[in-house]
Amino acid sequence: MNNNEFIPLMVPDIRQEDIDAVSAVLRSGMLVQGAKVAELEAKVAEYIGIKNAIAVSNGTSSLYLALLALGIGKGDEVIVPAFSFMATANVVELIGAKPVFVDISIETFNIDIILIEKAITRRTRAIIPVHEFGLACDIKEIICIAKKYNLKVIEDAACAFGATEDNQYTGTFGDVGSFSFHPRKAITSGEGGMLITNDDELARKLRALRNHGIEIKDGKTEFFLTGFNFRMTDFQAVLLISQLTRLNEILEYKDKLAQAYFTGLQDCDKLKLPLVPQNKKHTWQSFHVVMNDDIDRDALIIQLKERGIGTNLGAQCMPFQKFFIEKYKLNCSKLFPNAMKAYLKGLVLPLYGLLDENNIRYICSALKN
Numbered sequence: 001m002n003n004n005e006f007i008p009l010m011v012p013d014i015r016q017e018d019i020d021a022v023s024a025v026l027r028s029g030m031l032v033q034g035a036k037v038a039e040l041e042a043k044v045a046e047y048i049g050i051k052n053a054i055a056v057s058n059g060t061s062s063l064y065l066a067l068l069a070l071g072i073g074k075g076d077e078v079i080v081p082a083f084s085f086m087a088t089a090n091v092v093e094l095i096g097a098k099p100v101f102v103d104i105s106i107e108t109f110n111i112d113i114i115l116i117e118k119a120i121t122r123r124t125r126a127i128i129p130v131h132e133f134g135l136a137c138d139i140k141e142i143i144c145i146a147k148k149y150n151l152k153v154i155e156d157a158a159c160a161f162g163a164t165e166d167n168q169y170t171g172t173f174g175d176v177g178s179f180s181f182h183p184r185k186a187i188t189s190g191e192g193g194m195l196i197t198n199d200d201e202l203a204r205k206l207r208a209l210r211n212h213g214i215e216i217k218d219g220k221t222e223f224f225l226t227g228f229n230f231r232m233t234d235f236q237a238v239l240l241i242s243q244l245t246r247l248n249e250i251l252e253y254k255d256k257l258a259q260a261y262f263t264g265l266q267d268c269d270k271l272k273l274p275l276v277p278q279n280k281k282h283t284w285q286s287f288h289v290v291m292n293d294d295i296d297r298d299a300l301i302i303q304l305k306e307r308g309i310g311t312n313l314g315a316q317c318m319p320f321q322k323f324f325i326e327k328y329k330l331n332c333s334k335l336f337p338n339a340m341k342a343y344l345k346g347l348v349l350p351l352y353g354l355l356d357e358n359n360i361r362y363i364c365s366a367l368k369n
């Protein structure tokens, strides 16, 4: 991309081969869930090394189905980080349970594991740890806490398809993992989501719940549950299959651009760079920095836009948003100081395959100026 052109926050890298693959499906006339969805599920399961992958309509419906399939509902509490995209807390509320918010680390933007046990009550049924911006949270320690208190773990890996902790893929640690294929993710189908699990019975329920409760047994259709239509289409699936073949290349390139940001901003004392622990592989869904308290982040977004650079805030302090603040009336500055700081001072910089290191240098110098 030319530095004289506007550099948007994100442009999906859809190539001719992806378009050709989608065109072929469109010409086939098969426009709903079919063989291509099944092929994608098999390929994702093989890539991740998991028994079951279940494609769904997006990363919100996937979280909702996970809660439903695990039997979580009215009267239950579910622990979520205070800082994430709203979907993480919305699904808990929509299922009839209560989201219990826990503050994050301001260095990794992931849930602060030290605070989790204090948030557990006799009503707690599950934890939804988020791998924020594509960096694995301290998932192994979270699994230990969950085992101790007999809690289910739904990994919200919406941004973290391909991320690892100790070489193990995010989404494979808990009872179930959830991914999103929204256009800001490493590979995209426009809208799209995926659930993964090694639990065959849970997978059976999830498959039925996304498709009206249907199961085909001995060639006969049985509606053994009440379900939704949360299906992915075959043309979305084939778009993902096509990009999946270059996922490793995409992630490596994104890491190279992230390193260019680290180099370009290392001497900038007006912001804090993200921390990436040694044992974790980041997918860089977002390169998220935190501006110093004296910087007006919103004014900075406008100034950068005037210089031809698209940036945005990273995610929300969820309990601070209108619905939750009115319902639970939590003192967010006191209870979630790091989530509030990330929400008010966090800034996401452009990072995607259509950019090069020259663009990153340009963005760094504009930011520093």
Ligand SMILES: Cc1ncc(COP(=O)(O)O)c(C=O)c1O
Binding pocket: 058, 059, 060, 061, 084, 085, 087, 088, 130, 156, 158, 159, 179, 180, 181, 182, 191, 192, 193
């Ligand atoms: C952490 C997190 N969870 C859930 C979602 C919801 O995914 P989708 O937009 O595919 O519904 C997102 C979306 O970006 C997300 O960032």
